[in-house]
Amino acid sequence: MEFYCESCETAMCLDCTEGEHREHVTVPLRDVVEQHKAALKTQLDAIHSRLPQLTAAIELVTEISRQLNERKNEAVADITSTFEELERALHQRKTALITDLENICSTKQKVLQAQLSSLLQGKEHIQSSCSFTEQALSHGSATEVLLVQKQMSERVTALARHDFPERPHQNAHLDCQVETEGLRRSIQNLGVLLTTAAVAHTSVATGEGLRHAATGQHHTVTVTTKDKDGELVRTGNAVLKAEIVSADGSRAAETEITDNKNGTYEVGYTLRSEGEYSFSLLLYGQPIRGSPFRLRAVKPSDVPQSPDDVKRRVKSPSGTGGHIRQKAVRRPSSMYSTTKKKENPIEDELIYRVGSRGREKGEFTNLQGISASSNGRVVVADSNNQCIQVFSNDGQFKMRFGVRGRSPGQLQRPTGVTVDMNGDIVVADYDNRWVSIFSSDGKFKNKIGAGRLMGPKGVAVDKNGHIITVDNKACCVFIFQSNGKLVTKFGGRGTSDRQFAGPHFVAVNNKNEIIVTDFHNHSVKVYSADGEFLFKFGSHGEGNGQFNAPTGVAVDANGNIIVADWGNSRIQVRQPLSAYLLHFISFTGCRFNPQPAC
Template identity: 55%
Template sequence: MEAGHPSPDSSSEECTVLEALSGKGLDCHTHTGKVGHTHTLILLPSPNPPPPSPPTHTLLLHTLLLLHTHTTLHTLPPHTPSSTDMLTMCVCVCCLQVTALYCSGCEVCVCEECASGEHADHPTGPLLAALETHRDGLQERLTAAQNRLPQISEALVSLREILQQLTNQRALIEEDIHVSFEELHKTLDVRKSVLLMELEVTYGLKQKVLQAQLDTLLHGQGGIVDTCTQTEKALSGEASAASLQAERGLGETLGELASQGLPFQAEENDQLDLLMEAEGLRKSIHKLGTIITTSAVASQSEASGLGLEQCIVGLPACVTITTRDKAGGPCRSGNAILSAEVCTPDGSVADGEILDYKNGTYDFVYTVNKEGEFSLALRLYDQHIKGSPFRLRVTRSPDPEESPPTTTATSLTATATTSTGSSEGAKRRGKSPGSGSKKKGSRRTGSALGTPRRKENPIEDDLIFRIGTKGRNKGEFTNLQGVSASSSGRILIADSNNQCVQIFSNEGEFNSRFGVRGRSPGQLQRPTGVAVHPNGDIIIADYDNKWVSIFSSEGKYKAKLGSGRLMGPKGVSVDQNGHVIVVDNKACTVFIFQPTGKLVSKFGSRGNGDKQFAGPHFAAVNNNNEIIVTDFHNHSVKVFTPEGELLLKFGSNGEGNGQFNAPTGVAVDVNGNIIVADWGNSRIQVFDSSGSFLSYINTSADPLYGPQGLALTSDGHVVVADSGNHCFKVYRYLQ
């Protein structure tokens, strides 16, 4: 039968079954391509002529159902279906009967006979229900796919920011390289000029001596030659009474010349050499500068250790951070930019430090000094690592007499869980300080929280005023650290997380602020210490930039010192000679520099010996030019000579008079009294010059929380950085 002709028994009202002959194809004006000769095509019925609407009819009229069967002719009974019928009918794949049933198991249309036959064990149902189920599933997948779009957009924004920061950082480093080598060139040129000048001066001195000696000999030689010539001339003439007098004069002159003392031995030598020990410098130049980077990503990096699960209130706890790359492989180098914060819900921050082991692992050592709910946030390149932030709940165990018999010690413990799921790294345990043995806790005295009993400290109303709240505006702070006071009546605050220094009057009035965030000279990344030089310059220790910056009294950048030597400067001070004292918290070393940047001396190393430090924080200088250093993790204060010889050590770990729980800020008055900020005990203690305890400063009206830097104002008050409360406070003392 030719394609396109009706079957002999069909009518215009019947569905037309078109049969493709062997070797021929059948075209459809709606669908591209040919229908194969082994296919039977069935066109669903429609009114004749077909109406132009609804669109569903037109669509179905052009729907070709390609049935893989033998070439046969099928005539369907006359029928004019409704729109609903047409949407819910299909042809049974077994017997080619029009049906509205669907076998979900086989995913084909079946008639009722087949549904009760070979598909009897299969789930069947109305085609419409199958269509709805399919569409519901499709809608769910559509929604799921669309839900990814905000995540993709957020990731794109983040990646663009990282790429922009990377580009900016490259430009900054490129500028640093140019500036550094230009400075080296200038330094070399200056040294060249100095050497040439020294050469000229040295040559001039030696040449002057030799030239004077030469002139003396030439003058003597000339006198002898002239006199000898005259004498020879006189002797060649006839002797007479007239020539006798002249000859007598020549004889006397010759006698004088013959006995004249002349400098026949050289009074200088010809040595003029150059000793240029350049080989070591050349080797240093070949190794000068290193591009530091790491492949660590926050999403793969993880934390572990007992510090995630428990800590003793007032004692250091340790968390180990293992950095990993995008594939989860461990990073083997250090210098990743990590930050850590232990916060209470009200925003108070506990103190801690990050130790870089240069092998891809880091320790965050922190101390919690009161009970409550805490949040531990660990960030790598400003992104939370896996499992961060962690939730810490610090609780107090019952008293020993109320404890079960198995309890042998009173302890304050902190438990940690993750707020975003468990960290895989938490399965591995890091060794925290003191984890080798179980330490006993003790009840805290009233003075431990800055509220000493009156009999211990009879001074009342020591607080004069407080300035600041948490924020980024002028007069607001975020984790303030160092404090300094100038002789001109100014109070300077190192506002660490706001990357600036704020200046106030002794009465607490805001004067000015300066500082731009960054890692280039003149910028601040994490200012922690501040001091005022006698010439008015402002000296700032930048912990993250690993150098000390010097600004004018108006905040204009002048120079930096310690770059390449310092690892983590925390506190700064100025001695009686105008030298800059730098406490390197990471290196556990005290450096002494000239304001020009020349290193005068250094002393100290990591350890718990008398001349060693464990995380030193701040320093002060007394009238004898002795350096007083707070040794944070060794819970003591040490006094040294400028040469680094230990003179005095006082303090031990505890909460009693004269004991410390991680001392931080320190200052010394004109009488030699030493004022110390006791960070873990949230108090300020006063000692005499021999280290004997004198008094507390009463902080009961507005308790301290993690005091940091401390200084004495020009009008005789104590100013302290109350870091946890994001403010500074001014107190009376010894009155």
Template identity: 55%
Template sequence: MEAQQGSPDSSSEECTVLEALPGKGTGLICAQHKGKVVALYCLPCESAVCEDCVVGQHMDHPTESLEEIVDQQRTALQERLDAATNRLPQIREAARSLREILQQLSVQKNSIEEDIHYSFSELHKTLDTRKSVLLMELEVTYGLKQKVLQAQLDTLLKEEVAINSNCRITGDALDAESEAAVLQTHKTVGEKLSALASQGLPLQPEENDQLELMMEVEGLRKSIHNLGAIITTNAVASQTEAAGEGLEQCVVGQPASVIITTKDKSGGVCKTGNAIISAEVFTPNGSVTDGEILDHKNGTYEFQYTLHKEGDFSLALRLYDQHIKGSPFRLKVTSSPDDSPPTTSGANSPGSRSRQKGVRRGGSLFSTPKKKVNPIEDDLIFRIGTKGRNKGEFTNLQGVAASPESILIADSNNQCVQIFSNQGEFQSRFGVRGRSPGQLQRPTGVAVHPNGDIIIADYDNKWVSIFTSDGKYKAKLGSGRLMGPKGVSVDQNGHVIVVDNKACMVFIFQPSGKLVTKFGSRGNGDKQFAGPHFAAVNNNNEIIVTDFHNHSVKVFSAEGEFLLKFGSNGEGNGQFNAPTGVAVDVNGNIIVADWGNSRIQVFDGSGSFLSYINTAADPLYGPQGLALTSDGHVVVADSGNHCFKVYRYLQ
């Protein structure tokens, strides 16, 4: 019994309170000492006890007032209850997010199934068509050969019959030993026999019997065996990390770089690319500056950007629409490298490259100091928009198009297209964020088809969507072919021209989705691109494409043949620092948005510099899409200022 008293756990069950004291509210009575009120708490035994228990079994145990202990435990329980309750919204939000991801995963799977079925159905159609063509070609070739040989055979058989008939008559006359028969036969048959004997007959074959089938199927089998691929990664935002000088401090006007390393749920580095990453730099006034994300195809990505003014900025890096580890990051932008603190290790990340993008140069925005050309009259008609997500507000607007009645804006980060009258009055908008057909993930380019349909390049969904004029989804094209469609246009045949920024190619489709032709590759040659952005079509149905990182504009025939290029890297007249939007007026003059130099230049059809649009009254800040309204004015997406502007343009 004494041993039991010395053990902190020995009497816990014996001292358990069994019932409340009648009439005493929350008062308790002891289980062993009936009628005794429990007012103390044995700390080693963690049990409520009465005074008799204290002088007995719990004599050597420290005790506290039961009321104080209960208050302490009530407080502790309340804290734990609050902590658990506070956890519920996080769990519900995580569950909601997972349900969305699961739903999106299912939608993506169904969409890919549809694309696979469609692609292989088209292949079957192509194979069946080729089969029919080969069978028809065989039939025609056989028929031609058979006709020649059969005609030759018929001629020989006819001559054989004639010779046999005349020979029989002549033989009968000679056998009859009748002078009259010989005379008569000689007169009627003799000349025929001579003619038949001397007649030139087609005795040699006039055609051959060669019919062979050449089917080079082995290469096709290998191509089919490797046809298509399911692209994905196991990267998750919670483990993905970013590093580099561009995360901490950068200098006004100088490119900054951030390396993003994707990781899976266990923290292992992903080895493949193609993850969906977005990046936004928020300026002190709340506007958003865009940049360029390069996929190194090894699980790492590089975000390159350039800022134009000093201040405290923030950088949001998202993987699959979720912030990565540490995002958003705080940035300090200074006017010169001397103002920057010493760089930390890892600032010069492997694979880091700089590009001139979005730099507003000192001096004139429009020409070199040596020479100025008379500008087109400075006349801003109006500007529409501020940063936001409501109608008439934008977040990273990019593509611009114009119909006879309206101006259309591709509002990239708001996942919609907004439509305005030519006077700038808001009319409507459409678009639902998502990765299913009919939804928009990152609309960057927009065009209007002659039939009124609205064509949208969806950069992140890697396809082009077609909507009716009132925003109802009709179809998509390019899925499975496109890697990053940036700009769209329509040629004089009604074909859809797609500028693929990632693939560095231009695709031309029929509205039905059938590929007409494609051209281009990555590089700096005449027919190559380095980040092409937008396209326009002139009166000759020639395609004008802006080549962003090659700082030039290139012109191609409707069949994709290279015709000419103009522009070089610089600030002078006719030079570019990353051209983006492009349009062509009725005279064939080419209007180009010069993104890095924040200006709009005008060239003739041969690429000779003519003038510029003077935007000094309301300076541009990173112009992107550009178009001509139905009344001949220039409308441009001023992405840095989150608005679009319309300038009077004298054609």
């Protein structure tokens, strides 16, 4: 065999090259063998390079397996020790109860036995005296009777007058009452096994503070844990560590981690100095996807626009004043949709867009809140431009007001905005930590909530004129009178019906009920005007009726609840008196996520 047919991929002799393979391309066999050797060597080198990676992976998985068994053994030892201690405590309590029982019984018996002895002795004296006297009377002589009368009269009279203890000096009440039902319930719920399927290589971090930070300002990053298949983990208690170090390896800032108990975690930090930093996020000791992150800290005035700002912004076409009509895409029907024709169908056709990117009148850099007034005006809060802009209902610019600063009447980071019954404009200022009230023409009137609010985001006004403010950082809702007096507050960080995890915006319906978007709990919660929980809807997901971080919320004249589903890039509408979201508008292909609603 000296030749090789490339067409047939086979070795052959000289005779074959003149036979059936005469029209095929043939080459010397030794050249092909050398090529194959070289190719195999390249492949062998490539696969050999995988061995250290596989060895490291085997060591890591083996170590995790060892740690898992070690923790299991530690947990078994803890459980055994705890229950043995409880058994000892139960035995000690049993012994103490029996000892106390014996002592109480013994004390009562001593009293009763002393009384019984006295009674028996009295009875014996009476019986002996009666017997002696009766015998003398029956059989004695006159002389004996006289003697007995003298002797026994005093004794019998004394016995007749003697005060014997005839009424019991103690009682037989001695019961043991042991309330076991509550203890049984406690025992049934005693001990909780904490675990999670979260792994580092699929878990992700998001947030403006992941790569850019302003010195002296508090930033947060959200870590979302996922399992090996990339599915969201919906339970907390994962072991997450965060570290920010400078170029020389020294720790640059303290980090605080808040477990939202739903698979997400808030990592907060504040950097004091400008510079480049390494931001590491470790889940069970392993870096999450993308970690460590390059973090750059600059002065607040030099903060660049974040990708999220660009993502959330709706760009209008070049030029101004042009109206565009564009059909949104309706999602396919699901178990939550209905085939019944709606009496008041909701149009999902884009009517027009307002604004473009910039810092001039009618332009935005990060619009956060929006509100429609009864007199036909649309009010917009622009967070990065630190201003409030007002438009007509057809999108024509009317006015703008706001000056950056931290004094009353100035704006530092306006987020939520609404218009009260008097036409005054109410603005939630996130960084100034208060709510500012301006007249309809933009003149500052008052500020409320200073010293109470930590990070106000959404704001609304109810039928009583109360100003309802969502505190994003404190995870609660404040209700103020227009003069700033606190009426009530409710909420707190958590996952229960009366708790929130990063609530964003708020709306009030025609029943004066308070509707709050719970960002990290991926739901919308409804409360009475006094803050009593009524119901909630939504869960985490991409299906109809589910949310991925809801933000803006509004209620229309028909009572429909309109929700900006930020993470799913769509608007969802829930009809009143319905348990489901019935109408869905998806912004497929758009370069923004909907946030405000009015």
